[in-house]
Amino acid sequence: MLAAGVRGQGERLAGRRRKMAVESRVTEEEIKKEPEKPIDREKTCPLLLRVFTTNNGRHHRMDEFSRGNVPSSELQIYTWMDATLKELTSLVKEVYPEARKKGTHFNFAIVFTDVKRPGYRVKEIGSTMSGRKGTDDSMTLQSQKFQIGDYLDIAITPPSRAPPPSGRMRPY
Numbered sequence: 001m002l003a004a005g006v007r008g009q010g011e012r013l014a015g016r017r018r019k020m021a022v023e024s025r026v027t028e029e030e031i032k033k034e035p036e037k038p039i040d041r042e043k044t045c046p047l048l049l050r051v052f053t054t055n056n057g058r059h060h061r062m063d064e065f066s067r068g069n070v071p072s073s074e075l076q077i078y079t080w081m082d083a084t085l086k087e088l089t090s091l092v093k094e095v096y097p098e099a100r101k102k103g104t105h106f107n108f109a110i111v112f113t114d115v116k117r118p119g120y121r122v123k124e125i126g127s128t129m130s131g132r133k134g135t136d137d138s139m140t141l142q143s144q145k146f147q148i149g150d151y152l153d154i155a156i157t158p159p160s161r162a163p164p165p166s167g168r169m170r171p172y
Helices: 002-019 028-033 062-068 085-095
Strands: 047-054 074-079 105-113 120-129 132-134 151-157 169-171
Touching: 047 085, 062 120, 074 085, 085 105, 085 120, 085 151, 120 132
Parallel strands: 047 151
Antiparallel strands: 047 074, 105 120, 105 151, 132 169
């Protein structure tokens, strides 16, 4: 009888131990520092990236994305979450030969659904320039929290109207 009582008490203690909360000591900064996992493009299906471009140096207005409408300047690109801004720039330049001119500025923004209110929000993520290396060239969609279903808006500024280099760019 005594053995049964001890066994039962031990099971209850073990049950209490299992219910104890475990706190993580990993900080948000450490989580953000985790390297991106490489994507095997041979085995991973690409996503459809809907890209909208302007050639006036400004992004589209958010009302142009309202009520199921989108701007008419759509490019559809099949790519992966590890696509860099420089890689996306080269794909856009294939479609728009005038954007190949040295000094053409590409400003990237993610357009996404606002969960707090109806409509869309925009988040500028970086820029590239034809013929120059920049710090944002290797930035990926994944690193900027791009979600499948978001849009990419690219404001293209011709070299004649481009802002002066900000020191973040350097010639090849």
